[in-house]
Amino acid sequence: xxxxxxxxxxxxxxxxxxGRRRRYRAPDAAGPATYVLLAVTAVLFVVPFYxxxxxxxxxxxxxxxxxxxxxxxxxxWQNITTALNQQAIGLSIVNSLVVSGITTAGTLLFxxxxxxxxxxxxxxxxxxxxxxxxGTLMIPPSLGVVPLYKLMSDWHLAGRLESVILPxxxxxxxxxxxxxxxxxxxxxxxxxxxxxxxxxSTRTVVSIVLPIARPGxxxxxxxxxxxxxxxxxxxxITLNSTTPTVQVALNNLGSGYVPDTxxxxxxxxxGTLPVIVVFLLLGRQIVGGIIAGAxxx
Amino acid sequence: xxxxxxxxxxxxxxxxxxxxxxLSLRSRLFRLEGVSAPYAYVAPFFLLFLAFGLxxxxxxxxxxxxxxxxxxxxxxxxxxxxxxxxxxxxxYNALLKTITIGVLSTVPQLLLAIGLAHLLNYRMRARNxxxxxxIMPYATSVAASTLVFAQIFGRDGGLANWLLSLVGLGxxxxxxxxxxxxxxxxxxxxxxxxxxxxxxxxxxxxxxxADLYEAxxxxxxxxxxxxxxxxxxxxxxxxxxxxxxxxIGATQLFGEPLLFGGVNxxxxxxxxxxxxxxxxxxxxxxxxxxAATVAWVTFLLIVVLVLVNTGLARxxxxxxxxxxx
Numbered sequence: 001x002x003x004x005x006x007x008x009x010x011x012x013x014x015x016x017x018x019g020r021r022r023r024y025r026a027p028d029a030a031g032p033a034t035y036v037l038l039a040v041t042a043v044l045f046v047v048p049f050y051x052x053x054x055x056x057x058x059x060x061x062x063x064x065x066x067x068x069x070x071x072x073x074x075x076x077w078q079n080i081t082t083a084l085n086q087q088a089i090g091l092s093i094v095n096s097l098v099v100s101g102i103t104t105a106g107t108l109l110f111x112x113x114x115x116x117x118x119x120x121x122x123x124x125x126x127x128x129x130x131x132x133x134x135g136t137l138m139i140p141p142s143l144g145v146v147p148l149y150k151l152m153s154d155w156h157l158a159g160r161l162e163s164v165i166l167p168x169x170x171x172x173x174x175x176x177x178x179x180x181x182x183x184x185x186x187x188x189x190x191x192x193x194x195x196x197x198x199x200x201s202t203r204t205v206v207s208i209v210l211p212i213a214r215p216g217x218x219x220x221x222x223x224x225x226x227x228x229x230x231x232x233x234x235x236x237i238t239l240n241s242t243t244p245t246v247q248v249a250l251n252n253l254g255s256g257y258v259p260d261t262x263x264x265x266x267x268x269x270x271g272t273l274p275v276i277v278v279f280l281l282l283g284r285q286i287v288g289g290i291i292a293g294a295x296x297x
Numbered sequence: 298x299x300x301x302x303x304x305x306x307x308x309x310x311x312x313x314x315x316x317x318x319x320l321s322l323r324s325r326l327f328r329l330e331g332v333s334a335p336y337a338y339v340a341p342f343f344l345l346f347l348a349f350g351l352x353x354x355x356x357x358x359x360x361x362x363x364x365x366x367x368x369x370x371x372x373x374x375x376x377x378x379x380x381x382x383x384x385x386x387x388x389y390n391a392l393l394k395t396i397t398i399g400v401l402s403t404v405p406q407l408l409l410a411i412g413l414a415h416l417l418n419y420r421m422r423a424r425n426x427x428x429x430x431x432i433m434p435y436a437t438s439v440a441a442s443t444l445v446f447a448q449i450f451g452r453d454g455g456l457a458n459w460l461l462s463l464v465g466l467g468x469x470x471x472x473x474x475x476x477x478x479x480x481x482x483x484x485x486x487x488x489x490x491x492x493x494x495x496x497x498x499x500x501x502x503x504x505x506x507a508d509l510y511e512a513x514x515x516x517x518x519x520x521x522x523x524x525x526x527x528x529x530x531x532x533x534x535x536x537x538x539x540x541x542x543x544x545i546g547a548t549q550l551f552g553e554p555l556l557f558g559g560v561n562x563x564x565x566x567x568x569x570x571x572x573x574x575x576x577x578x579x580x581x582x583x584x585x586x587x588a589a590t591v592a593w594v595t596f597l598l599i600v601v602l603v604l605v606n607t608g609l610a611r612x613x614x615x616x617x618x619x620x621x622x
Contacts, residue, residue: 144353201334
C-alpha cells in the first residue's frame with residue numbers, strides 16, 4: 001500500500017500549473033552545457049557523502065596524510081563498533097526514532113485538520129487566523145529557547161525527550177502545506193454530498209478528508225520526519241548525554257577530548273544512514289513536496 | 298484502505314427516548330458541531346503556538362530585564378543586561394561575524410540556486426536524478442555535514458588543502474584562521490541550502506505564464522534576455538521569500554560554528570556568531586538573563602533586516618513600474 005500511495009503522492013503533490021505550461025516550453029530542451037554543469041554540481045553535492053564513507057573506513061592516521069585517501073579502507077565495521085561504544089549512538093537512534101515518529105504523527109494529524117479547516121470550512125475569523133499562522137513562520141524558532149528551557153525545567157522535562165517533542169507537534173509550514181494541498185485536491189461537491197447525507201463534521205473528516213489528504217500527508221510526513229531527525233539547536237540545549245538524539249550524540253562525539261576523526265565519521269555515517277535510505281527510496285516524492293510547498297509567484 | 302470508522306465518535310447522538318423534540322435537539326447539536334468544528338480543528342495549532350511560540354517570545358523580553366541564573370529566582374535589574382550587552386566588545390564581534398558569515402553564505406547560495414533552477418527548468422533526460430541530487434545535502438543534518446566538512450577542511454590531509462596544493466597554494470589552517478574559518482563555515486551553509494533554494498526557485502519558475510515567454514520570443518528576445526526580462530521579474534516574490542528566509546537563517550547560525558570549533562567560535566572568537574554567543578552566556582556561563590537579552594536583540598535585528606529587505610523590494614518594484622510608464 002505504502003509504495004503505491006507514495007507514488008500517487010508524487011503525481012498529485014505538485015499542483016497542476018506545471019503540466020500545461022511545460023509542454024509549451026518544449027523547444028527549451030537542455031544543451032550539452034546544461035548537462036555538464038548539472039553533473040558537476042551533482043558530484044559536488046554528493047562528494048561529502050562519499051568522503052564520509054572513506055573517512056569512516058580508515059584509521060585516523062591515514063586521514064591525516066597528504067594526499068588524503070580517496071578510496072574506502074577496510075576498517076569501516078571496526079570504526080562503527082568503536083563509535084557505537086563510545087557514545088550511546090544505538091540509544092540515540094532509538095530516541096530519534098521516537099521523537100521523529102511522534103512529532104511526525106502529531107504534525108500530520110493537527111496540520112491536516114487545521115489545513116482542512118482553512119481550505120474548505122467557513123468560520124468567523126478565518127482570514128485573520130490564517131494570516132497569524134503564516135506570520136508565525138517569520139518567528140525564528142530559537143528565539144524563545146531561554147523561557148522554553150525554564151518552562152521545561154519547571155515541568156521537570158528538561159533532559160527528557162518530551163521537551164523536544166512537545167514544541168514541535170505542529171508546524172505553521174505543515175498547516176500551510178496541507179491547506180494548499182486540500183484546496184487543490186478536495187472537491188467541494190464531495191463535502192456538499194456528505195453534508196446532504198447528514199454526515200457530521202468529524203465523520204466527514206474521517207471518511208472523506210483523510211483518505212483524500214493521504215498523499216499530501218505522505219509528503220508532509222517525510223519532510224517533517226527529516227526536519228525532526230536533523231533538528232540540532234533545541235535538542236542540544238535541552239537534552240544531555242543520558243537521553244541524546246542522534247544529533248546530540250554526534251555533537252558529543254565531535255567535541256570529545258581526543259577527537260578521532262575516523263570514529264566521528266563512522267558515527268556520523270550511522271546517524272545519517274536512516275535519512276539517506278529514506279532519501280534514496282523517496283527522494284522524488286520529497287523533491288515534489290518541496291516544490292509543491294514552495295511559495296509561488 | 299480507508300480509515301476505520303470506529304475512530305469516528307458518534308457525533309450527533311441526542312437522547313433517543315423522546316421522539317418529538319428529539320429531532321430539533323439532534324439537529325441543533327448537529328449545527329453546533331458544524332459551527333464549532335473548524336475551531337476545534339485549528340485549536341491545536343494555536344494552543345501549541347501560544348505555549349511554545351508566543352509565550353516564550355514575550356517571556357524572553359521579560360527575562361532580559363532580570364538577572365537570572367538557572368535554579369535561582371529572577372531578580373529585576375532593569376536595563377542592566379542591555380548596558381552590559383551594548384558595552385561588550387564580544388557582542389559586537391559576534392554581530393560582525395554573524396553578518397560576514399551571513400553575507401558569505403547567503404549571496405553565493407542564492408545566486409547559485411537561481412542559476413541551477415534555470416538549468417533544472419530545461420527539458421532533459423534524468424531530470425529527476427538531478428533534482429534529487431540537488432536536495433541530498435538538505436537531507437543531511439547540520440551535525441553530519443559540519444563534521445564531514447571539518448574533515449575536508451582539515452589542516453593536514455584535508456581534501457580542501459590538497460586541492461589547493463594542486464594549484465600551488467600552501468596549506469591553510471582553515472579552523473584557526475579568521476577569514477578562512479568563516480569561508481569554511483559559509484561553504485558548509487551554502488552546500489546544505491543551495492539545492493533547496495534551487496527547488497524553490499524552480500517552483501516559482503514553473504508558475505510563470507508561458508505566454509510571457511512566447512511574447513518575448515516573438516519580440517526576438519534570446520534565452521538570456523528572456524531570463525533577464527521574464528524569469529527574474531516573475532520570480533520576484535519567490536526571491537524575496539528566499540532572501541527573508543536565508544536572512545533569518547543566517548542570523549540564527551549556531552550548529553555549524555559550534556561543531557566546527559567549539560562554543561568560543563575559535564580561539565579568538567573568529568567565528569562566534571550571535572547564536573553561539575547566546576548559548577555561551579546561557580548554558581556555559583549560566584546567565585540566562587543575558588542569553589535572553591542576546592536573543593531579544595537578535596530578534597530585533599531580524600525584524601529590521603526583514604523590513605529592509607521587503608522595503609528594498611517594494612522600492613525596486615515602484616522603480617521599475619515608474620520606468621515602464
